[in-house]
Amino acid sequence: xxxxxxxxxxxxxxxxxxxxxxxxxxxxxxxxxxxxxxxxxxxxxxxxxxxxxxxxxxxxxxxxxxxxxxxxxxxxxxxxxxxxxxxxxxxxxxxxxxxxxxxxxxxxxxxxxxxxxxxxxxxxxxxxxxxxxxxxxxxxxxxx
Amino acid sequence: xxxxxxxxxxxxxxxxxxxxxxxxxxxxxxxxxxxxxxxxxxxxxxxxxxxxxxxxxxxxxxxxxxxxxxxxxxxxxxxxxxxxxxxxxxxxxxxxxxxxxxxxxxxxxxxxxxxxxxxxxxxxxxxxxxxxxxxxxxxxxxxxxxxxxxxxxxxxxxxxxxxxxxxxxxxxxxxxxxxx
Numbered sequence: 153x154x155x156x157x158x159x160x161x162x163x164x165x166x167x168x169x170x171x172x173x174x175x176x177x178x179x180x181x182x183x184x185x186x187x188x189x190x191x192x193x194x195x196x197x198x199x200x201x202x203x204x205x206x207x208x209x210x211x212x213x214x215x216x217x218x219x220x221x222x223x224x225x226x227x228x229x230x231x232x233x234x235x236x237x238x239x240x241x242x243x244x245x246x247x248x249x250x251x252x253x254x255x256x257x258x259x260x261x262x263x264x265x266x267x268x269x270x271x272x273x274x275x276x277x278x279x280x281x282x283x284x285x286x287x288x289x290x291x292x293x294x295x296x
Numbered sequence: 297x298x299x300x301x302x303x304x305x306x307x308x309x310x311x312x313x314x315x316x317x318x319x320x321x322x323x324x325x326x327x328x329x330x331x332x333x334x335x336x337x338x339x340x341x342x343x344x345x346x347x348x349x350x351x352x353x354x355x356x357x358x359x360x361x362x363x364x365x366x367x368x369x370x371x372x373x374x375x376x377x378x379x380x381x382x383x384x385x386x387x388x389x390x391x392x393x394x395x396x397x398x399x400x401x402x403x404x405x406x407x408x409x410x411x412x413x414x415x416x417x418x419x420x421x422x423x424x425x426x427x428x429x430x431x432x433x434x435x436x437x438x439x440x441x442x443x444x445x446x447x448x449x450x451x452x453x454x455x456x457x458x459x460x461x462x463x464x465x466x467x468x469x470x471x472x473x474x475x476x
Contacts, residue, residue, distance in 0.1 A: 168413055171411065175313070176312045176313055176316075176410060178385065178405065179309035179310060179384045180312050180384050180407055182309065183354050184315065185310060185314065185315050188319060195322075199329070213318075213322070216321045217317040220320075221314070252314065253314055
């Protein structure tokens with residue numbers, strides 16, 4: 153469900169669509185975000201019976217955020233061209249996405265596989281597991 | 297959350313985008329989980345309340361504001377210090393009731409609602425209702441019972457967004473480990 157709900161578009165008077173998509177100047181405090189996020193986690197927790205369900209719910213919430221963020225970032229930083237190659241996507245995530253989320257680039261870009269799981273090992277590591285089809289396609293694109 | 301908390305994260309700011317999107321994800325999820333807008337409004341208020349009771353501690357630790365003498369001072373602190381600190385905006389305080397127990401906060405912009413439109417089937421959703429809960433919860437922790445509601449909302453077609461706050465009563469101080 154996108155934030156820009158399209159139902160008003162057909163009436164032709166959606167002012168939102170005229171707005172610029174440059175980075176907002178307003179800054180919110182990290183604690184505002186932290187408090188909101190904590191409450192969201194607690195909300196999810198109250199509606200599930202297991203940790204994996206909790207993680208799934210949180211991931212669902214994140215998915216919507218990611219989809220919207222992707223659109224905005226790609227428009228702003230890549231002129232509307234999305235990356236299709238694996239390594240480029242990873243770099244995009246490492247640089248642009250991380251910067252948009254956390255204010256700085258991700259520390260390291262390690263290995264690669266499109267299921268994202270979180271591991272705690274010397275800090276937080278997000279593992280992205282790509283499936284076979286993506287690797288195969290990537291190899292084909294490279295002409296290997 | 298102890299008062300001796302690490303102050304290095306004190307005034308860390310972040311771009312409002314992620315915050316806006318995260319809030320949007322929350323409201324979207326609530327709309328899926330609950331049958332109708334009224335329920336979602338209630339839930340947002342409840343969650344806001346939970347946030348508010350924690351936020352006040354963070355606020356008191358980070359600002360050097362002392363106890364407010366009266367409701368007018370409270371209004372100013374909320375608008376000029378708290379809103380600025382957390383949401384990066386400064387609403388204006390207006391429309392005081394003759395008795396001085398009610399006022400309005402006029403928000404010209406609101407990071408929670410950037411790029412948000414309400415679809416027609418959610419016309420009674422008070423999208424930013426979380427804020428009402430936050431204000432209510434935070435003030436309750438400093439012994440002020442208040443009623444907070446949105447009296448105007450740009451998402452629902454009004455020209456401005458207006459939060460109406462009404463002082464109900466001063467509460468008995470019954471904190472287990474009071475600071476007084």
